[in-house]
Every structure is written in structure tokens, then in C-alpha cells.
Amino acid sequence: xxxxxxxxxxxxxxxxxxxxxxxxxxxxxxxxxxxxxxxxxxxxxxxxxxxxxxxxxxxxxxxxxxxxxxxxxxxxxxxxxxxxxxxxxxxxxxxxxxxxxxxxxxxxxxxxxxxxxxxxxxxxxxxxxxxxxxxxxxxxxxxxxxxxxxxxxxxxxxxxxxxxxxxxxxxxxxxxxxxxxxxxxxxxxxxxxxxxxxxxxxxxxxxxxxxxxxxxxxxxxxxxxxxxxxxxxxxxxxxxxxxxxxxxxxxxxxxxxxxxxxxxxxxxxxxxxxxxxxxxxxxxxxxxxxxxxxxxxxxxxxxxxxxxxxxxxxxxxxxxxxxxxxxxxxxxxxxxxxxxxxxxxxxxxxxxxxxxxxxxxxxxxxxxxxxxxxxxxxxxxxxxxxxxxxxxxxxxxxxxxxxxxxxxxxxxxxxxxxxxxxxxxxxxxxxxxxxxxxxxxxxxxxxxxxxxxx
Amino acid sequence: xxxxxxxxxxxxxxxxxxxxxxxxxxxxxxxxxxxxxxxxxxxxxxxxxxxxxxxxxxxxxxxxxxxxxxxxxxxxxxxxxxxxxxxxxxxxxxxxxxxxxxxxxxxxxxxxxxxxxxxxxxxxxxxxxxxxxxxxxxxxxxxxxxxxxxxxxxxxxxxxxxxxxxxxxxxxxxxxxxxxxxxxxxxxxxxxxxxxxxxxxxxxxxxxxxxxxxxxxxxxxxxxxxxxxxxxxxxxxxxxxxxxxxxxxxxxxxxxxxxxxxxxxxxxxxxxxxxxxxxxxxxxxxxxxxxxxxxxxxxxxxxxxxxxxxxxxxxxxxxxxxxxxxxxxx
Numbered sequence: 001x002x003x004x005x006x007x008x009x010x011x012x013x014x015x016x017x018x019x020x021x022x023x024x025x026x027x028x029x030x031x032x033x034x035x036x037x038x039x040x041x042x043x044x045x046x047x048x049x050x051x052x053x054x055x056x057x058x059x060x061x062x063x064x065x066x067x068x069x070x071x072x073x074x075x076x077x078x079x080x081x082x083x084x085x086x087x088x089x090x091x092x093x094x095x096x097x098x099x100x101x102x103x104x105x106x107x108x109x110x111x112x113x114x115x116x117x118x119x120x121x122x123x124x125x126x127x128x129x130x131x132x133x134x135x136x137x138x139x140x141x142x143x144x145x146x147x148x149x150x151x152x153x154x155x156x157x158x159x160x161x162x163x164x165x166x167x168x169x170x171x172x173x174x175x176x177x178x179x180x181x182x183x184x185x186x187x188x189x190x191x192x193x194x195x196x197x198x199x200x201x202x203x204x205x206x207x208x209x210x211x212x213x214x215x216x217x218x219x220x221x222x223x224x225x226x227x228x229x230x231x232x233x234x235x236x237x238x239x240x241x242x243x244x245x246x247x248x249x250x251x252x253x254x255x256x257x258x259x260x261x262x263x264x265x266x267x268x269x270x271x272x273x274x275x276x277x278x279x280x281x282x283x284x285x286x287x288x289x290x291x292x293x294x295x296x297x298x299x300x301x302x303x304x305x306x307x308x309x310x311x312x313x314x315x316x317x318x319x320x321x322x323x324x325x326x327x328x329x330x331x332x333x334x335x336x337x338x339x340x341x342x343x344x345x346x347x348x349x350x351x352x353x354x355x356x357x358x359x360x361x362x363x364x365x366x367x368x369x370x371x372x373x374x375x376x377x378x379x380x381x382x383x384x385x386x387x388x389x390x391x392x393x394x395x396x397x398x399x400x401x402x403x404x405x406x407x408x409x410x411x412x413x414x415x416x417x418x419x420x421x422x423x424x425x426x427x428x429x430x431x432x433x434x435x436x437x438x439x440x441x442x443x444x445x446x447x448x449x450x451x452x453x454x
Numbered sequence: 455x456x457x458x459x460x461x462x463x464x465x466x467x468x469x470x471x472x473x474x475x476x477x478x479x480x481x482x483x484x485x486x487x488x489x490x491x492x493x494x495x496x497x498x499x500x501x502x503x504x505x506x507x508x509x510x511x512x513x514x515x516x517x518x519x520x521x522x523x524x525x526x527x528x529x530x531x532x533x534x535x536x537x538x539x540x541x542x543x544x545x546x547x548x549x550x551x552x553x554x555x556x557x558x559x560x561x562x563x564x565x566x567x568x569x570x571x572x573x574x575x576x577x578x579x580x581x582x583x584x585x586x587x588x589x590x591x592x593x594x595x596x597x598x599x600x601x602x603x604x605x606x607x608x609x610x611x612x613x614x615x616x617x618x619x620x621x622x623x624x625x626x627x628x629x630x631x632x633x634x635x636x637x638x639x640x641x642x643x644x645x646x647x648x649x650x651x652x653x654x655x656x657x658x659x660x661x662x663x664x665x666x667x668x669x670x671x672x673x674x675x676x677x678x679x680x681x682x683x684x685x686x687x688x689x690x691x692x693x694x695x696x697x698x699x700x701x702x703x704x705x706x707x708x709x710x711x712x713x714x715x716x717x718x719x720x721x722x723x724x725x726x727x728x729x730x731x732x733x734x735x736x737x738x739x740x741x742x743x744x745x746x747x748x749x750x751x752x753x754x755x756x757x758x759x760x761x762x763x764x765x766x767x768x769x770x771x772x773x774x775x776x777x778x779x780x781x782x783x784x
Contacts, residue, residue, distance in 0.1 A: 170714050173742040189746070189784055196714060196745045 004053045005073040008062075011042045011049070018042050019067040020074060029057050031077065038074065045121055055079035127152055165345075167194035174199050181345055222312050229373050233288075236414060237368055239404040240421040242428050243391075244384055247273075248399050250431030254325070266384060267358055268329040270401070272434050274356050274379050275299050275320040275328075277424035283416045284377040284407060285353045293376065293411040296353030298322075302372060303332065304357040305339040313339035314372065316352045325435055360384060360401065369406040376408035377420070460645050467637040469614035470500050470576075472647075474538070477618055478508045481536060484622060487514040487523060488540030488576075497542050498578055498637050524550035524575070528558050531573040536622050543634065544579040544593045558627040559602030570625040574618065579631045580671050580721060584765060587757035592722035594631040594670065598698035598731075604628040605699040606652055607670035607721075611641040613696060616650035624652065633671040652697060655705035661691030664715040664779045667706055667732055669695035672719040672751075672770055679775035688783050698728045703735045707743075710736055714745035715782040719775055720752030727752065749778035 008018050022039040031037055036048040037057070058076035062068055124147050128135050135147055138155050142148040165182045167175070171194045175182045180199055187194035247269055255263040278285040278299045286295040299321040302314040315335035317323065323331060338344050355372045360383035367380025382402035389398035403424055407417045427433050464472070477484045486501060492515040495502030505513040516523035520541055527539035541547045547554070558571045581590035598605040604624060608614045614632070621628035658673065659680050668676035673694050680690040691709050695701065710716050716736055720729035733748050754768040 168745045169742045170745040195784070 002079045003058070004055070004077045004079050006037070006051050006053070006075040006077055008040065008068050008070050008072045008074055009049055010070045011040065011047050012044065015042050015070060017067055017069045020062050020064050021046055022064060023060060024048075025057050027057050027060060031055065031057055041125075043122070046125060051077065053077045053079045121146070124149060124152055127156075131156055165194065166192055168196065171196050171199060183345060219311055225373065226370050229370050233371050233373060234409040235371060235406050236409045236417065237404065237406050238414065238417045238421055239366060239402060240425060241400050242403055242425045243389060244399045244401050244428055247428045247431045247434060248384075250435045254435045258326070262326065262329075264325055264329040265332075267360075267381075268325060268332050269434055270358065270381050270403075270428075271301060271303065271317070271320065271332065271356060272323070272325055272328050273424050273427045274354075274381075275301055275317075275323075276427045276433065277420050278354055278377075279321040280423045281416065281420040283412050284405075284420050286376060286411075287353070287374040288376050288408055288411050289374050291410075298353070300351050300353045302352030302355035302375070303335065304355060305336050307340060313344060313349065314352065314355060315339045315344055315348050316350065318351070354379065356381065366402045367404050369404065371406055371408055376411040377417075378406040379420075379424075380404040380406065461642050462645055463640050464611060464643050465638055465640050466611060466614045466633070467498065467500050469611045469643055469647075470618075470632060470637075471502070471504070473615050473618035474501060474504060475507070476648075477536075477538065477622055478504065478512055481622065483534065483536040484538060485512045485514065485530075485535065486538045486540065487516050487527065489516055489518055489523075489542045491515060491540050496540065498634065500576075500632075500637070501540070520546050520550035521553055524553040525557070527573050527575075528553060528561075528571055531571045531627075532561070532569055536572055536574070538574045538576060538618070538622070540576045540578075542578065543589065543591075544577050544631065545589050545591050547575075547577050547593070547597075554597070554603070554627070554629075555600050559600050562626060563602060571627050572622070572625050573627045574621045575627065575629045576618075577629055577631050578634045578637075580633050580635055581758050581765065581769060582634045584760055584762055586760050590758035590765075592671070592753065594629075594698055595720075595722060595727040597629050597631075598701070598728055600699075602626065603699060604652065604697070605631065606697045607631045607633075607695070609633070609636075609668070609670050609673035609694050609696070610658075611643045612647055613650055615643060615647045617652060619649035620652040623649075628652070631670060635671055636674075639674075653700070653702065654697070655693050655695045655702040657691060657705065657709065658694045659690070659692040661689040661713065663689045663691075663713055664717060664782050665691045665693055665706070665709040665713045666717045666719060666775060666779060667693045667695060667709075667729070668719040668775075669698065669721065669728065671721050672775075675770060675772040675775055676719050678772035679779060682772065682776045683779055686780075688779060690779055695728065695732070701728070701731060701735070703732075703739065706732055706736065707740045710740050711743045714743055715779075716744065717749045717751065717775060717778045717782055719770055720750065721770070722753050723755045724750050724752035725755060746782045746784060749782045751775050751778050 011018065019041040020038055021041045023037070024039065025031055025035070025037045031051055031054065033052055033054045034050050037051050038049045039046050040049050055077045058078055060075045062072065062074045068074070124135070127149070128138070133152070133155060138147050138151050140147045141151055166187060167182050168189070172182065174196055175185070178199065182194055185194050185198050186192070188198050189195050244266070248266060251264060251266060251269050282295050283293070285299055286293055298319045301317045301320040303317060305313045305315065307313055315338070317328065317331050317335060320328060335344070335348065352372065352375060354375055354377045356379045357367055357369055358381040359367050360381055363383055365382045365385070367382055369378035369380040371378045380403070384399050384401045386397050387400045388395045389400060391398065403421060405417050405421055474486060478486065486504065490497050491501045492505040492510065492513045501513065524539055524541065527537040530537045541550060554575070558573055561569045561571050579594055580592045594605060594607055597603055604626060606617050606621070606628065608617050608630065617630055621630060659677060661680065666676045666680060673692070676692045680692050683690045691713055693706055693709050716733070718729035718732050720727045724730060729750055729752060733750065736744070736748065751770045751774045753770060756768060759765050759768055
């Protein structure tokens with residue numbers, strides 16, 4: 001029997017020392033020339049090191065984590081015959097008498113199916129360590145079995161792109177002109193691409209309608225709708241000033257605990273208060289159709305968004321009262337962004353049961369709104385301002401906002417309207433109702449945009 | 455030449471020569487110069503017989519120095535003549551790039567409009583047959599990049615016959631790119647064919663399903679592809695750009711707005727070529743008219759190979775155009 005030493009290899013011309021980061025075999029294991037038996041960190045990469053002798057592993061001389069110069073013996077290998085070298089250390093994990101077991105089951109950390117990457121960059125190692133990821137479970141796509149940053153990203157952040165309808169630009173244009181919801185169309189092109197031929201033919205009248213002209217002037221649709229509202233709806237108006245200080249404090253505390261991109265704006269807080277208020281006062285949540293009030297089948301909030309080119313878009317946040325604050329913020333940001341980019345689907349701009357218009361950002365104190373027919377209520381929100389306010393008999397600075405209601409007098413009376421404003425104020429005075437129960441709605445809306453690693 | 459009822463059949467070579475002869479005959483300021491244009495009758499025999507007809511003052515052989523004789527042409531144009539300078543092929547025009555790009559193209563602008571350079575450059579372009587990579591370039595797109603130049607690519611016999619006269623009227627440099635591969639191709643030409651407009655693309659074949667945009671040497675494969683597609687029930691519209699600068703976007707946009715599908719056929723490598731500019735303009739101005747991804751056909755991006763079968767494989771063909779159109783129509 002001959003005893004050979006397995007030494008710290010020079011894994012690069014400039015390598016002077018290395019750190020053992022992993023032993024892949026244990027004393028007593030039978031090893032063959034070419035087997036990878038350890039992983040060494042060279043400061044440039046973690047490299048799997050193979051041995052150049054066949055035999056049985058004896059003592060491991062350098063433990064994981066130790067940095068040693070090139071050439072330092074790392075372990076002893078008994079070569080030439082099958083006799084095991086009994087490991088001398090009493091703390092050896094394998095009993096001295098136990099013979100080598102070729103084909104012994106791999107240790108639990110090394111599932112047989114895991115592909116052992118040969119090279120991992122320090123950056124990948126660092127990121128994996130920070131994220132607590134086992135690199136052996138990361139499918140490697142780089143050359144030579146390298147795990148690339150992208151491989152890591154795929155594990156850390158599975159693609160969560162929102163479903164985008166695949167349609168040609170021309171099909172999108174036609175769908176917009178014909179009022180077709182592309183989501184309902186089965187595309188005939190490659191990978192379901194919706195093309196012009198897949199769209200239902202426009203009604204003959206529609207093809208000759210002056211739609212392009214109307215399209216070109218964003219004021220047109222707004223003008224028609226608002227004129228109809230003021231012609232048909234007997235509006236009444238109520239307003240209330242609400243102390244927002246506690247709610248904003250709670251919001252700040254909430255935001256401190258979440259990543260910056262996920263932070264919630266006061267606008268979402270106010271929307272949530274309105275949504276909860278409407279749930280409590282269903283007489284103002286719905287439509288006036290055929291001389292009668294029809295309550296909404298949920299609180300679907302239209303949110304007025306002014307467009308850069310002029311005009312309004314009113315994306316609808318469906319079941320807004322069921323959305324938690326974070327989910328509502330995401331829905332608001334998504335709908336607002338796409339409204340400004342002109343990418344709203346037709347299903348997203350219809351079916352609102354009440355509308356909120358928030359002009360606070362523009363410095364407006366009080367909104368006296370025009371109802372969006374056939375809805376029966378429009379809630380207006382002004383700027384949040386610090387004002388002298390009387391609390392417990394003392395004048396103190398408080399954050400105060402003006403909330404107004406324009407309501408359809410056919411559907412409700414002032415008492416009902418005042419109940420809504422009171423309810424909104426009550427909810428805003430109890431921030432726990434707004435900020436606390438975020439989990440309520442998240443599951444219901446199929447929130448798949450969780451940015452945190454799973 | 456054969457003639458029937460006002461129409462005769464001529465080669466591109468003859469059409470170009472007819473334009474040259476007319477120009478020399480009608481305007482004393484016009485003269486032709488270049489390598490071997492006189493005694494030898496032109497490398498591609500376009501100017502054959504013109505020396506004998508018009509004499510050495512009007513048809514001048516030059517030394518083998520493109521930079522010198524293009525520069526001389528610019529000087530002559532500044533001096534009040536109407537020179538037609540032939541550069542043997544576009545491959546050799548690279549030797550005169552400085553004169554063309556730095557002088558001819560810029561003098562009007564750099565002189566505040568005081569000088570213009572009424573120079574016409576005739577530049578044979580494109581692969582011949584097995585001439586090797588360095589003699590097979592198709593570089594009209596390079597010149598189309600440069601403001602101050604007008605770049606045309608006649609693809610029909612009428613344009614070959616009539617563009618020269620219009621170019622001579624233009625007060626600024628005009629580059630006429632003549633397809634080497636077309637010189638011997640016969641086609642019909644009216645007996646009273648004359649000057650044509652230099653501006654604007656032309657719809658060479660009407661169609662409803664897909665717009666195929668071509669120019670110069672790719673018009674013929676585009677038309678062949680259209681015939682092939684017609685047999686399959688696909689109606690292809692073929693647009694001939696005619697001029698690469700200024701590029702006529704409106705004809706292309708109008709066509710795409712009817713067919714909603716676009717195939718662009720480049721004479722040369724696709725990257726950064728005239729076809730890329732066409733696609734960019736459609737993307738800028740008519741994206742919402744596209745009902746399929748734009749398809750592009752062009753030369754394989756390698757130096758043109760010498761072996762015949764590889765050379766043929768590297769160049770755009772009618773079958774490639776037809777295949778691209780089928781993909782677009784889906």
C-alpha cells in the first residue's frame with residue numbers, strides 16, 4: 001500500500017493559496033482518479049477539484065473554511081490496493097472499521113439528480129449566499145456548466161410578467177376602433193398572435209362612423225358624457241374636512257417596512273377609505289338605469305386619470321373594497337400607468353359603480369364634481385394640507401383633506417350622502433381599518449406579482 | 455432592337471446608352487469621362503460607339519485614379535459644365551469617397567448656397583458573375599446615407615433610359631447606380647421614351663395582401679416572387695423605391711396601409727441598408743398598420759463568395775422573397 005497526498009492545487013498561474021469550501025467525499029470513501037472530491041475557492045471562482053489517484057480517502061487534513069497555500073496536503077489517499085487507511089481521527093464521521101462503500105447513497109445535501117456546477121463566480125456565490133440559495137439546485141446554463149447571474153435571477157425571481165395579449169399593432173388599432181376586447185379574441189397567428197382577420201367584422205354602420213375624428217379629439221367623449229350628466233342628473237353636493245394625520249402616520253409606518261418600489265401613496269389610502277365607505281353605504285354605489293337605482297354587484301371604483309394629451313381616462317379598479325392597501329396601490333399604479341400610455345383594455349374602463357377624482361396633486365382644495373352616468377355618485381378629493389385644527393380644545397397643526405360628494409338626487413338624498421362622508425371620515429380616523437388587514441384581498445385578486453424570493 | 459407598334463425590346467445597356475447619346479447630343483456642356491469609356495467602349499460596353507460619334511472632347515478616357523477624375527469632374531461641374539463621370543464599379547468608388555462625400559456633397563452647404571456641383575456619377579454596382587468579393591459589392595446604401603447627394607437605382611428600362619436627363623438638370627450631385635447584372639437583360643421600351651422624374655417610388659404591380667418593397671437589382675426577383683405568389687392566391691403589391699435618397703416614404707406607407715404586411719428586399723446586406731431605413735420609417739409612421747412582423751430579405755452577411763453555387767446562395771432570390779411574403783401573410 002502506498003499513501004499519496006492530495007494537495008491544494010494551483011488552479012491558475014497566479015494562485016498562491018486557496019480555501020477548501022466543501023469536501024465531497026468522506027474518509028473511507030473509495031475514490032477514483034478523476035473524481036471530484038473537493039471544492040476550492042480561489043478568490044476568482046469556486047472550482048471543483050479532482051484527484052489524480054485512485055484509492056481510499058484517509059484523513060482529511062484541512063477542514064472546510066481553512067485557507068492554505070498551494071501545495072499544502074489536504075488529505076491522504078491510500079493507493080494501489082483496496083485496503084482502507086483507517087482514519088486516525090476519533091472524530092471521524094465514519095467508523096474506522098467501515099469499509100469503503102462504492103456507490104453508497106449520496107448525502108442528503110447532494111441529491112443524485114443535482115448537477116454539480118464546475119465553476120461559480122464569486123458574484124454568483126455572494127448573491128446565492130445572501131439569498132440563502134443552494135447553488136446545486138440552480139440549473140446552470142453558462143459555458144462549462146457555469147451558473148450565470150441570469151440562472152440565479154430565474155430562481156430568485158421567477159418571471160412574473162403580467163399576461164400581455166399578443167396582437168399585431170394593426171389588430172390593436174382595429175380593436176380599439178371597433179371597441180373589441182382583445183382578451184376575448186383567439187389569435188390565429190404564431191403563438192396565438194391576434195391579427196386583423198381574427199377580429200369580428202365591424203358593423204357596417206361602425207365602419208362609416210366618424211370614429212377616427214372622435215378618436216383624434218380626446219375631448220369629444222368627455223364632452224358628450226359630461227353634457228349628458230349635467231342635462232339628466234339633478235346633482236346635489238356635500239363636503240367634509242377630514243383629519244388625516246393618524247392615517248398618514250400609520251401609512252408612513254407601513255411604508256417603512258416594505259421595499260421602496262412597493263410603497264403606498266396617500267392617494268391609495270384615500271381610495272381604500274372611499275371603497276370601504278361605499279361598501280357601508282350601498283345606496284350610492286351603483287347605477288341609475290331606466291328610472292330606477294340598481295345597486296352595484298361590488299364596489300368597482302372608477303379612478304379619473306387626466307391624460308397628457310387632454311381628456312380623461314377612467315380605469316376601473318374592480319372590487320376595490322376587497323383589495324388590501326398594497327394590492328390597491330399596485331392596481332392603481334398599473335391602471336394609471338397604462339391609462340396614460342393608452343393601453344387600457346375596454347373591460348378595464350367599464351362597469352364602475354362610482355368614481356373618484358383626486359385633484360389634490362394639482363393643488364386643488366375642493367372638488368365639486370360631475371357624476372359619470374349612469375353612476376349616482378362622484379367622490380372628489382382635494383389636497384392634503386397642514387392646517388390649524390382643534391384637537392381636545394387646543395389648536396394644533398393637523399393634516400386635513402377636503403372630501404366632497406356629488407350625488408344623484410334621484411337615487412339618494414342628502415342624509416344618505418352625508419352618511420357616506422361620515423363613514424369615509426370614520427375609516428380614515430381608524431387607520432387600522434385601512435392599513436392593517438392587507439391580506440384580505442390579496443388572494444382574491446390573484447396577486448402574482450410578489451417580488452420577494454419564494 | 456426590334457420594334458412593334460411603338461414598343462421595342464432593348465437591353466438595359468442599350469437603354470443607358472440611349473440616354474447618354476441623347477444627353478451628349480442635346481447639351482454641349484455635357485461630357486462623359488471615366489476609365490475605358492472611350493476607345494474600349496466602357497467596361498460594360500455601355501458607351502460603345504460614343505467616342506466615334508462625339509469625339510475625344512466629349513468622351514474622355516481617364517487615368518486609373520478615381521479620386522483624381524471624380525475630383526476633376528467636381529471641378530468641371532463647378533466651372534459650368536455638366537460632367538457625367540463613370541466609375542467603373544462601386545468597388546472602385548471607395549477610392550473616390552473623399553471627393554464624393556467631403557466635396558461634392560458638401561460644397562453647396564459649406565458655401566452658403568453660392569456653389570453647386572451639377573455632377574452626375576454613373577456607378578455600376580452589384581455582383582456580376584464570379585468576380586470575387588472585392589469586385590461584387592453592392593454599396594449604394596452607403597451613399598444614400600449622405601445628405602447632399604441624390605441617389606437613384608434604376609430598375610426598369612424606362613428609368614435606365616430616362617433618369618440621366620433628369621439627373622443632368624439637377625443642380626446637385628446625382629449618383630446613378632446601374633445594376634451590372636441587369637445590363638444584358640432585355641425589356642420593353644417605348645419608342646418615344648424620354649426623361650423621367652427622379653423623385654418618388656413607383657408601384658410596379660398592384661396587390662392587396664402584402665407590400666414587397668424593392669429597388670435596383672431586387673425589383674426583378676420581387677416581381678418574379680409576386681407572380682409565384684399570385685399562382686397561390688396571394689396578391690402581392692410590388693413597390694420600386696427608384697430613389698434611395700431622398701427616400702419616398704409616402705408611397706411605401708400608402709401601400710402598407712392597404713396591405714398591412716411588409717416585405718423589404720435589400721440589394722445588399724440588410725444591416726444598416728436602405729431596407730432598414732424603410733422598415734424604420736414604417737415603424738415610425740405606420741406601426742399600427744402592420745398586421746404581421748416585417749419580413750426582410752437581403753444578401754447573406756458575408757463577403758460575396760467566389761464559387762458559383764455559394765455566390766447564388768448568398769444573394770437575394772425570388773424564392774426567398776416569396777417565402778418571406780408567405781410568412782407575412784401567414
